[in-house]
Amino acid sequence: MQRFNIFNQIHKGLRALLFDTALCLQQTDFTNEVEAEEALNKVRETVLLFDEHAHKEDKYILPAISDFEPSVMDCFEKEHEKDIMLSNQLTASVETFFLLTSPTERVMAGQKLSIAFMEFTIFNLQHMAKEEDLINTILWRYYSDENLVSIQHQIVLSTTPWLMDFYSKWMLRGINNAEATCWLQSVQQTAPEVVFQTLYSKAQTELSPGRFQKVSDGLLEGVLTA
Ligand SMILES: [Fe+2]
Incomplete structure (x- = not known):
């Protein structure tokens, strides 16, 4: 039986964010102020969302395994500390970028930032995969999907x-x-109408027209067969 993967949706989102930001950094001409600012903002957004995600796991997920596997909890808490250290490095690079004035200095700072971001990406891709393997195994052993x-x-x-x-x-x-259809269906069934409508509009904005059509069709089929 396929078990509920508590990390699936959020980790897919966070990986999409990492890949999008990494590509943006590769394509940025750091001597161009507008392009540089856009890239820096993407790095800021990445750091913010990863930091918040780690806090949520520390508060809601790791305590759920602490009684059963304290050493595993300890190991993941330490990984979250390393993650914060890597985030701080990125933030320092981002917030000092515009103090540099010459184009050469900005190109070099852009390269340094890109390398720090790669380190952050590699660490987090491995960290998330490890969570989905080790922590899920423990959660599935001791908790129901409900x-x-x-x-x-x-x-x-x-x-x-x-x-x-x-x-x-x-x-x-x-x-x-x-997964998008399933998410929308569950919000439609459990949350106030306004929450569903907000998510539905967001899906329309974020998905390509072809994908949005398939998701909408799936949602309608679900309603018709319910
Ligand atoms: Fe995670």
């Missing part, structure tokens, strides 16, 4: 709406059509 959905629900409720808006954008960009 328990896990309830933990996910607590995480969503504890996330401020403006941050949820950012996460929703990246999750929509990162997940497949069936």
Whole structure:
């Protein structure tokens, strides 16, 4: 039986964010102020969303495994500390960039930032894969899918709406059509109408017209067969 993967949707969103930012950094001419500012903003957004995500896992997921596997919890807490150290490095590079005035210095700072971002990306890709392997194995051993959905629900409720808006954008960009349909269906069934309408409009903005059509068709089929 396929179990509920509490990390699936958020990690897909965060990976989409990493890949998008990494590509933007590759394509940025750091001597161009507008392009540089756009790239720096993407790095800021990445750092913010990864930091918040690590806090949520420290608060809601790691405590769920601490009684059963304290050493695993300890190991992941340490990884989150390393993640914060890598984030701080990125923030320092971003916030000092415009102190540099010459084009040569900016190109070099852009290269340094890109390398720091690659290190951040590699670390987080491995970290998320490890969470989906090791932590899921423990969660599935000790908790039902209903328990896990309830933990996910607590995480969503504890996330401020403006941050949820950012996460929703990246999750929509990162997940497949069936997952998007399923997400919309569950919001439609469990949340107030306005929450569903906001997510539905966001899906229309974030997905290509072809993908949005498939997701809408799937949603309608679900309503007709319910
Ligand atoms: Fe995670």
